[in-house]
Amino acid sequence: MRVVVAADNAGVLLKNEVRELLERDERVTEVIDVGVETPDDDRAYPVLGLAAAEKIANGEADRGVLVCGTGIGVAISANKVPGVRATVAHDSYSAERSIKSNNCQVITFGARVVGPELAKKIVGEWLGYTFDPSSASAAKVAHITEYEQVHAAG
Numbered sequence: 001m002r003v004v005v006a007a008d009n010a011g012v013l014l015k016n017e018v019r020e021l022l023e024r025d026e027r028v029t030e031v032i033d034v035g036v037e038t039p040d041d042d043r044a045y046p047v048l049g050l051a052a053a054e055k056i057a058n059g060e061a062d063r064g065v066l067v068c069g070t071g072i073g074v075a076i077s078a079n080k081v082p083g084v085r086a087t088v089a090h091d092s093y094s095a096e097r098s099i100k101s102n103n104c105q106v107i108t109f110g111a112r113v114v115g116p117e118l119a120k121k122i123v124g125e126w127l128g129y130t131f132d133p134s135s136a137s138a139a140k141v142a143h144i145t146e147y148e149q150v151h152a153a154g
């Protein structure tokens with residue numbers, strides 16, 4: 001699994017911890033870090049969230065972990081990229097259902113909301129979940145995709 005990570009300056013320290021975790025995880029074949037790398041880089045969260053989501057949309061990454069102050073801004077940004085489903089998930093159950101119900105490729109965290117140990121525990125669990133395309137949830141996710149395709153810009 002190829003995982004893209006990104007954060008703004010509010011989330012960079014947590015993102016870097018998550019990146020180290022991912023780099024040690026045998027389920028992860030590649031970690032793509034689109035930044036920021038340090039807290040003095042003040043590029044705004046949409047820049048990072050959109051850049052990461054585009055890696056998924058263009059097939060360079062399978063999943064993403066994005067961090068900002070709340071996790072909300074990067075989730076909203078990532079969801080603007082066609083084909084990408086992203087959500088903040090600060091608890092194990094939501095993280096699990098984000099895959100099994102919603103087929104989200106992206107999980108987001110708020111570094112001002114959740115501690116690093118909880119976030120890393122959730123990421124470790126989240127890596128183990130897969131979406132079942134034959135499940136009852138598949139048609140629901142397809143409804144979202146169909147809307148997106150019908151209303152695609154351009």
Ligand SMILES: O=C(CO)[C@H](O)COP(=O)(O)O
Pocket residue numbers: 008010011045068069070071072073074
């Ligand atoms: O949490 C953020 C966006 O959801 C971001 O890290 C901080 O945004 P701001 O409150 O607009 O500075």
